[in-house]
Amino acid sequence: MARATDAAYDAVRRMILSGEAVAGARLGEAELAETLGLSRTPVREALQRLGADGLVEVLPHRGARVVQWTRRDLEEIFELRSLLEPYAAARAARLAPGEDVLADLLGRCDAMEAAVAEGDFTRVAQLNALFHAALIEASGNRRLPAMLTSVMHAPLIVGTFRRYDAGEMARSMNHHRELVAALAARDPDWAESVMRAHIRAAAANLTKDGT
Template structure:
């Protein structure tokens, strides 16, 4: 694949993924490929290849002669996703804490935490969710296991998408923001046991809250 073609595919992929994760293309959205290409102002070939990548990630379904459909995320999917995150992320945080990373290494997570705090004060829940998502991704990047990062990033995408739908149905995330600050401090202190326990409870609490909202508002499929 030529460099120009690869750039166009990457652009189409990034733009479509952003539309899906922010629910501007909501679950159930379906359109023929030419229509999707027209929406993006792009030719069909890079859009087609981008949709194939998104199908592999479980975000869309390609339907012969009907185009692409944005897949829903079921309550069962979310329960499984959070079970995996609860198992993996605390151990990654503990391993990072044992390394005792310095301020320079933790600068990205510090910035994300500050953005969460600022967004919360401003009542900007979308900005808060974006900073929260970045905090978790940065932690895994610092951990350094590329295979784990690749696998878990797909789960982050699904979790972020579900959370954006339920964002204004949950309580204001004051406690969650404080927990992120505490996680960052424990990593900096080298408290591997403490950060693992704190992170594990954080993910369990997040799962309970999200799943309760889906059940309460009868949103089994987003």
């Protein structure tokens, strides 16, 4: 059963992250079970797990649906990110990460840019999350990762990259490289400023059409 639940979880998660299951879309147990060739029990358990991840909203007696964000949700999410992530970037710069950390971050930049060139926005979002996680880890604050997990919503990040035009995407990728440069220069003010601009650009992109 655990293996079937894992299979259902992975399949539905991919549907959400790829955009196949859009925000607000209903996720019926019976339909998913038939599509995936599984019984309803592992599908139900997978939806509960996705609910705990913040990807799915489980509605009592009404099934489940892909999480949908209001403008207020977006404002609250990015307000928290704009407070926490610039702090993390500045702290990481003060701690002066080693060459291995900087090389790892640059490798993630290379991989992101390759995914952009391929038009694989789900992959871009995954790599972006790994980049931010590595930078947050470099801050040395053990509580920050858990705090940011609650606001680093994967579908929201995928949506951001899908909405970027070529110029906005290039700016986002440049921000990542500039963050690495700021860490290498051990300049906390620079790192904080770049991260704040990075988060604000993402927020502006998602709310520019009055979402």
